[in-house]
Amino acid sequence: MAEAELLKIRLEILRRLSMKERQQKNVKSMLMNYLQLDEQLQQSRRSRSISVNGEASSGSTNDQLAIMKEEMANVYRMKSKNDQDLIDANRKLADSESRFHLVQSQRDKLKKEVGVMTEKMRLLEEEVAELKDTNCAINNERVALVATCSFLTEKKKQLENERFQLMNKIRDLQEKSAELMNAEIVLQEERAQLRIREQIARATADLNLGDEKAVPTCASPDDDEFMMTDVLPSEVKFKMTAHEGEVRDVEWMSDDMFATAGSDAKVRVWRVSQNKIDASKVSTLTGCLGPINRLDYDSQRQVILASSNDKTCRLWNVESQRLLSTFSGHTDKVASARLFQSHNVVSGSADRTIKQWDIGSMRCLRSYLVGSTVFDIVTKCGSSQCSFISSHFDKKVRFWDARTAESMHSVELGQKVSSLDTSLDGLQVLASSQDDTLSLIDVRTYGIIHLYSAEQYKTSCDSTRAIFSSTGEFVLAGSSNSSVYIWNTKTTKLEKVVKTAREDSNQIMSLAWNPSGRGLLACDRQKTCTLWR
Template identity: 85%
Template sequence: MADVVDEWRKLRLEILSRLNKRERQQKNIKSMLNNYYKLDEQLQQSHRSRSISVGNEQSNGTANDRLALMKEEMANVYRMKSKNDQDLIDANRKLSDSEARYSLVLSQKEKLRKEVDALLEKNRILEEELADLKEKNNAINTERVALVATCTFLTEKKTQLDSERFQLLNKIRELQEKSAELMNAEIVLQEERAQLRIREQIARATADLNLGDERASATFGNSPDADEFMMTDVLPSEVKFKMAAHEGEVHDIEWMSDDMFATAGSDAKVRVWRVSPNKTEASKVSTLTGCMGPVNRLDYDAQRHVVLASSNDKTCRLWNVDSQRLLSTFSGHTDKVSSARLFQSHNVISGSTDRTIKQWDISSIRCIRSYLVGSTVFDIVARCGVSQSSFISSHFDKKVRFWDSRSSDPTYSIELGQKVSSLDVSIDGLQILASSRDDTLSLIDVRNYGIIHLYSAEQYKTSCDNTRAIFSSTGEYVLAGSSNSSVYIWNTKTTKLEKVVKTAREDSNQIMSLSWNPSGRGLLACDRQKTCTLWR
């Protein structure tokens, strides 16, 4: 814009300069014309004077001499007139050229004036837009300041709430320790009473024993499998074997019986294995195929005749273990199925990352009800509580939801510290174990929805969103695999860390799932390195 104004000023000065020059040129022409008119007048006067003088001097000179002199003077006058006429023509031509240039300059000036007006209008519009943008910027900046203040306040409030939470956790742990002490005293007292009753029963029964009963008892006591059926869980102490179970990651593992177990892998297969009598190796019994994607979770019926698997191919499938035949395929989810469980003996309940839970009828292989959750489902458990129609789900939004299959909304929900990766039900169905990504396990009472215990350890780190924590076979212990190739085992009642068992390798390896043998002895673990490990 400044360049245009400068150019216009230069053009204006040029026009004024040319006008002044033209005026000076015209001034010379006017002076020349005035001189011409004066000369003509002088010539005429001279001619008149000479005519008079000739008349007077006729007597003094001849007519020829006067005529020659007069011709010479007239010739000089004509030459001067001719020169003046030429100068006048040149001056007129220059004047015409100057007028043409002046007209051109005026037209250019008018054109530039219009451009200047357009630029001034455009500049005015831009200044209005700039003022509007400044006003909006001030409003946004004011809002930003308010949001920063709100964020600072909420951050301080969160810090305060975290501090209060830690204080409450410490108080809970202190109360748990006191409760554990009281419970231990009660357990010791009950054990003393039980031992007293057993001694009395033994004393009464000893008198009635005969030799045949003694031999039978001795034979049973010497049986190599006598330690397989125990009333308590035995902590594992050594690795009996390790094997490559799948061609990829092993996502889940489940004991089917005392000597058979099933595994699920990222190679889209479910495999059934049998452990050798000396517990040093396992042989493959069968491979169940049909899934088109990685298998995430396994479940089985009470008689161990059918296996249910959830898969990333948006389906869950049911097989007969004995015939290895695929019985049913339940498809209807729009994303991978993270968990599926047998429910009410004739139904299947499944949860998916599409944020829905679906209930399926096994006989008709159709969806009979859908539950809209609003958050990714990580795990589902059934056979919990006193009602056969209830089930529980864990979610990405840190919540554990309790459901009644007859209602489309959850009956209750509990929010934990982080997203909840897995659930497991105690043997009596009255407690559930929830594993969350804040590296803690929570023991929840199904009857009053209260958190009974929290389990954590210094080196324990939850492996991933699909990791699984479980109860031992009698519920005496709770255990979970860590991201450092270790399994952490806590006492269920006292929350004491009883033992940490590690794999043979030293490098970091994420343990995905665990399963405790129903006999009380034998712990299976699977990991992301394609292997399964048996501890005893």
């Protein structure tokens, strides 16, 4: 390509030089004519001088002079014409030279461009060669990948077949597990009824022997008999380290047993000693893969339910310490889960959904799309067995009927609602919100009955829990300054403030009032659990 361009440039230069030579040919002929005329003029002068000196008699001098003048005039006319032609030729020559120089400069510029283009063409040829090599390598890799893909596709088909077989086995095992669990639940119900009959028999025997025994006039404040009213805590009985991380929730299981849930992904069951000065660990329930947020306990079936940050909730049998069910299907952490109706579980998650599960088959029966992060859920509210209540990030408390996909009603509070608790009769719900207030809501009318607040009370965090006392006489909540605030339910008066630690940086996470009416448990972020009586 470069040689062809050089050949074209050379031919163009030769063409322009031949053109210039043709243009200068006329100038050369004119100069030759001019020289010939000059030579003729000199010869005529010499001949006239000779003829005047040697041949004075040959003709008339005047005639010869006239002829000579005429010839001289012709010569001068030709000379002036030749001079003008010479000037025009010089002008054309100058123009030709300027054009020649311009063509030379263009030629030099084109030579430089040709050099640059040649270098660029060389680089492009090298790049094309590299791309060909790369393309060849990629093609070889593609062939290898196609072979690998075919192998993996065949392997995937085999794994799918194995998975299908395993799913069938899992389904069979789940059915067997459901049958075993149903049998165990029936057995537990029979045991509970047997215990009730024994208690009734003992109570009947005590009544029959009532005349023979003296009736005590007053009860000791440290006795464990059932209290008809709630007694405000007055002193710390013990303070213990319950978990390896912060203690997220605490739940009384009986008068002397309670369970704690921690960020170490464990549920621990404790028994309070007879003198109430310490507690011993009974068992540890494992299986969760993330921090546990909420606990729920069923005393009749002896099962405990935990919601976890690993996007699941799990159900254990407390006596056998066996994991009965795992409910997985949420796409974010499960903030709260509650036992619902006889064989169901309802759970709320940060994925903005609420799900209802069947305990036996571990299937999701229904999903409720809320549109806001769920912080807490409570059941056993109102007269209907199909109702539950949820609290949310969008400041709303929603009331649900499990048979419908939409909430029946919602109550909006001042800030996001972190926790819920229902009264003993299920007709009132206590909601704790991030505006540092507690709201008492009537379940039947959806109206706010009372608001509870205090000057130093600050809501701890999104998972803090406010509760009713055992008979509903008081409402209480933990604060971010290591204190528990207790209000009178009806008068909204702040009855008492108890402090769990000397430092003010310890946040109270959850509270539980003993079902006997005497005893308050509080757990915090410093791995500890404290009992007041």
